[in-house]
Amino acid sequence: FPFRFSLAGSQTGVTAQGGGRAEKFYCSFCKIEERRLSNLSGKVVKVSGPLVVATGLADANMSDVVRVGPQRLIGEILTMKGDTANIQVYEETSGLGPGAEVETTGAPMSVELGPGMIEGIYDGIQRPLEKIVEKVGACITRGVEVPAVDHEKKWEFKPLAKPGDKVSAASWLGQVKEEWVEHKIMVPFTMEGTYTVKSVVPAGEYKVTDTIAVITDADGRGHDITMVQRWPVKQAVRCYREKPRPSRVMETGVRAIDTFNPLAEGGTGFIPGPFGAGKTVLQHAISKQADADVIIIVACGERANEVVEIFKEFPELVDPRTGHKLMERTIIICNTSNMPVAAREASVYTGMTIGEYYRSMGLKVLVMADSTSRWAQALREMSNRLEELPGQDAFPVDLSAIISNFYARAGLVKLNNGKTGSVTFLGTVSPAGGNLKEPVTESTKKAARCFYALSQGRADSKRYPAIDPLESYSKYLEYPEIEEYLDGRIEKGWVEKVYAGKTLVQRGKEANDQINILGDDGVPVEYHERFWKSELIDFVILQQDAFDEIDANCPIERQKMMYEMVLDICDREFAFAGFEECASFFKGLINLFRQMNYSEWKSEKFEDYRRQIEKTVSEKESK
Numbered sequence: 001f002p003f004r005f006s007l008a009g010s011q012t013g014v015t016a017q018g019g020g021r022a023e024k025f026y027c028s029f030c031k032i033e034e035r036r037l038s039n040l041s042g043k044v045v046k047v048s049g050p051l052v053v054a055t056g057l058a059d060a061n062m063s064d065v066v067r068v069g070p071q072r073l074i075g076e077i078l079t080m081k082g083d084t085a086n087i088q089v090y091e092e093t094s095g096l097g098p099g100a101e102v103e104t105t106g107a108p109m110s111v112e113l114g115p116g117m118i119e120g121i122y123d124g125i126q127r128p129l130e131k132i133v134e135k136v137g138a139c140i141t142r143g144v145e146v147p148a149v150d151h152e153k154k155w156e157f158k159p160l161a162k163p164g165d166k167v168s169a170a171s172w173l174g175q176v177k178e179e180w181v182e183h184k185i186m187v188p189f190t191m192e193g194t195y196t197v198k199s200v201v202p203a204g205e206y207k208v209t210d211t212i213a214v215i216t217d218a219d220g221r222g223h224d225i226t227m228v229q230r231w232p233v234k235q236a237v238r239c240y241r242e243k244p245r246p247s248r249v250m251e252t253g254v255r256a257i258d259t260f261n262p263l264a265e266g267g268t269g270f271i272p273g274p275f276g277a278g279k280t281v282l283q284h285a286i287s288k289q290a291d292a293d294v295i296i297i298v299a300c301g302e303r304a305n306e307v308v309e310i311f312k313e314f315p316e317l318v319d320p321r322t323g324h325k326l327m328e329r330t331i332i333i334c335n336t337s338n339m340p341v342a343a344r345e346a347s348v349y350t351g352m353t354i355g356e357y358y359r360s361m362g363l364k365v366l367v368m369a370d371s372t373s374r375w376a377q378a379l380r381e382m383s384n385r386l387e388e389l390p391g392q393d394a395f396p397v398d399l400s401a402i403i404s405n406f407y408a409r410a411g412l413v414k415l416n417n418g419k420t421g422s423v424t425f426l427g428t429v430s431p432a433g434g435n436l437k438e439p440v441t442e443s444t445k446k447a448a449r450c451f452y453a454l455s456q457g458r459a460d461s462k463r464y465p466a467i468d469p470l471e472s473y474s475k476y477l478e479y480p481e482i483e484e485y486l487d488g489r490i491e492k493g494w495v496e497k498v499y500a501g502k503t504l505v506q507r508g509k510e511a512n513d514q515i516n517i518l519g520d521d522g523v524p525v526e527y528h529e530r531f532w533k534s535e536l537i538d539f540v541i542l543q544q545d546a547f548d549e550i551d552a553n554c555p556i557e558r559q560k561m562m563y564e565m566v567l568d569i570c571d572r573e574f575a576f577a578g579f580e581e582c583a584s585f586f587k588g589l590i591n592l593f594r595q596m597n598y599s600e601w602k603s604e605k606f607e608d609y610r611r612q613i614e615k616t617v618s619e620k621e622s623k
Contacts (some may be wrong), residue, residue: 042085044068044100050089050342051385054102058083063108063234068093069100071143074125076109076346078386088382090125090343091142108235111350112148113357114208114228115155115176115183118294119327121311122148124335124347126354149228154205157185157212157227165197168416170239170360173200173213173225179328181293184361185212188229189239198222233349237356240413240421247412247481249489250366250424253289253553254282256452256467256542259563260498261474263450264482265291265364266412266422269474270372272441273454273466274434280306282454282465283368283428285546288317288326289553292366292424294358295330298351301344301374304336320553337374344378352409352425359413359421366424367410372403373430376440392439400443407447426450436471449475463543469505490560497567501537504570508534520579528579532586533570540566540593551597558601565613566593572621585620589613 042056052068052075060066064077066087073096075089087102111126121129131146155176161167167187174185187195195215206212208227216222231237246264263269273279280302287295287310299307314327322329331354335347348369355367369375376395383396391397410425427448431438434456445451451473458466476482477495486494511530514523541563545551554562569589576582592613599606 040104040106042083042102044096044098044102045084046098047093047096048385049381050093050340051382052087052089052093052096052102053084054087055084057085057102057104060085060104061106063232064104065107065109066102066104067143068102069096069143071141072103072145073143075102077104078382086386088342088345089340090346091340107230108232109346109349110230110232111353112228112230113354114149114226115178115185116149116153116208117331117354118179118181118329119331120148121332121334122350123339124300124333124343124345124350126333126350129334149208151207151209151228154207155227156204157201157206158203159200159212160184161197161200161213163197163199167195167197167215168193168239170237171416172361173197176227180322180324181329181358181363182361185225185227186229186360187215187225189231189237189360190229191223193217195223231353231357233346233353236409237353237360239360240415242414243411244414245412245479245481246422246476247479248485249476249482250364251291251556252286253555254285254465255544255554255559255562256465256469256472257286258554258556259541259559260469260501261450261452261467261472262476262482262486263424263426263474264412264476264479266410266424267450267476268407268410268425268448269450269452270427270429270444270448271452271454272429272431272436272444274456274459275430277434277454277456277459277466278464279428279430279454280370281546282452282467283370283426284310284313285465285552286426287330287366287368288314288319290366291321291364293329293363294355294365295326296333296351296355296365296367297330298333298335298347298367298369300333300335300347300369300371301337301341301377302370304338306370307332307334307336341378341381344375345382348372348375348406352406352423355423355425356409359423360415362415362419362421364422364424366426369425369427371430372427372444373440376403395439399439400446403440403443404447407444463538464546465542465544467542469502469538469542470509490556497563501541501563501567504567505534505537508532508537525576525579525582528582529574529576532582536569536586536590536593537566539590540597545598548598550600554597555601562593562597565610569617572617574620585616589616592616 040059042054044052044054046053062077062080066075068075068089073089073091075087077085078088079086126148127146132140132144136144157174157176159174161173169187169189169191171187172184175182195217198214198216200213211224213225214222246266248265249262250265251258271279314330315325317326319326333347333351335343351367355365358365380395410423412422414420429441429444431441453468453471454466455468483495508531511527514527592609596609
């Protein structure tokens with residue numbers, strides 16, 4: 001049968017022998033290898049949804065990618081027992097039955113990495129959906145094969161390395177302009193050891209499959225390098241010098257995050273919440289405004305209309321930091337709820353692997369998955385079909401380890417050339433009924449450092465974003481590196497001010513509980529003042545209009561000024577005759593602050609509202 005071996009930049013020589021059917025290939029990434037091919041093809045004996053059981057695959061390996069049936073459906077070997085393989089098929093298996101042929105490719109599930117991925121829209125196994133539509137039409141057929149990057153398009157290549165340079169995996173050989181990103185052409189991640197650059201092509205236009213450099217190993221053998229390479233999605237890219245703790249904050253423009261619970265650059269966070277609490281809107285707001293070079297959005301089992309919103313909005317919206325369209329820094333992995341369940345698992349790994357690739361170029365990458373609950377459901381379905389011992393709520397027993405290993409791939413790294421790059425991961429979790437004690441949420445809390453819990457009560461009262469200020473937290477506030485960064489970026493002692501605000505919110509909630517139990521007249525007016533001071537923080541800092549042109553994105557300088565104004569008011573003592581006067585005063589202040597939030601930063605209107613607030617407060621303050 002035809003054995004396909006595909007690896008970017010390889011030099012392949014094949015010899016076929018009768019009887020034994022041995023193939024010999026020469027590859028720039030590995031030594032000469034001989035492989036017996038007699039048992040790399042088998043037959044299907046059982047089909048159960050996305051699970052296919054095949055026999056006759058004695059020489060196949062776990063994690064190998066296979067082609068199943070006459071339509072050559074893409075699958076992955078999960079377990080092996082003798083010559084029997086349990087295969088997870090990433091496409092619809094209807095019509096597939098016993099006796100169908102299964103053929104292994106001999107390689108794990110991998111993605112193709114190279115110029116042309118930005119602005120791309122892929123399915124969970126990195127097939128470009130727009131190219132597939134051009135090839136087969138809107139009704140996508142199963143088993144269709146299309147390269148992830150355009151092999152015919154020419155790119156303007158600029159060499160960075162020169163003959164004689166010592167290089168290793170992920171070293172930069174040259175660069176091309178991909179939208180506004182300087183896309184580095186690197187030594188493939190699969191290459192081990194140190195190599196010497198023998199030659200690099202001059203500046204000019206080349207295809208991704210053209211040889212752009214030749215490097216030699218310690219034995220003097222030459223290896224051709226192209227602009228494209230492949231990497232297994234479930235294996236982390238570790239071609240860097242070190243991976244220190246995060247030391248900077250990724251600014252998102254969302255006050256409830258940047259001010260109260262900052263997300264570190266190269267950090268991890270997740271947003272759990274019930275249906276309709278605003279998870280997707282919050283993620284979209286962050287993707288529009290985050291201080292990142294590349295945004296990777298993984299739509300993992302969510303509704304298709306939510307992804308369509310990105311298709312419509314991002315090509316029109318402009319990134320205020322660069323002046324370019326948002327789509328020009330965005331990659332979308334689209335595996336929606338009507339696509340095969342099994343591909344949800346592949347989609348999150350595909351997104352993370354592409355993120356690690358761009359991180360190796362010294363870029364800041366933000367990967368967002370909506371929602372990882374759907375990924376966990378795919379794991380549960382395959383675990384049940386494999387008849388494994390179930391854990392809590394029938395999820396796999398090792399669910400916590402799987403999630404932790406995935407989140408650990410994010411991080412800030414120092415590259416071999418001294419530059420830094422980062423992958424920041426932010427996922428959402430959709431617990432059934434808003435139950436934050438279910439296994440996926442609990443397992444993710446162990447792995448992620450930021451927890452942005454969305455409250456159904458806040459969503460019902462239209463307090464958006466519905467991030468609960470008391471349930472949510474950021475462990476990065478405890479990092480000395482982050483505290484030092486905030487001292488320099490904002491002002492010294494900023495973390496103490498954040499904790500002071502959290503304390504005011506907590507005390508306000510306690511006062512509100514007392515008021516609800518004893519009644520407005522049953523508590524001292526100080527309880528009402530304490531409650532309304534927490535409401536001032538809530539309405540001015542924690543709430544934000546994602547659909548307002550100005551309020552949607554709040555720069556850190558503006559957040560600092562607004563937060564300090566609010567804290568200053570909360571530190572003052574006021575003399576109120578009764579709770580009605582107290583409520584009336586703070587409602588008036590809240591209205592002025594909200595109008596201020598809708599005013600352009602430091603405009604005449606903005607300054608006018610600020611003066612009105614200062615006047616109102618000074619007139620009411622206790623002498």
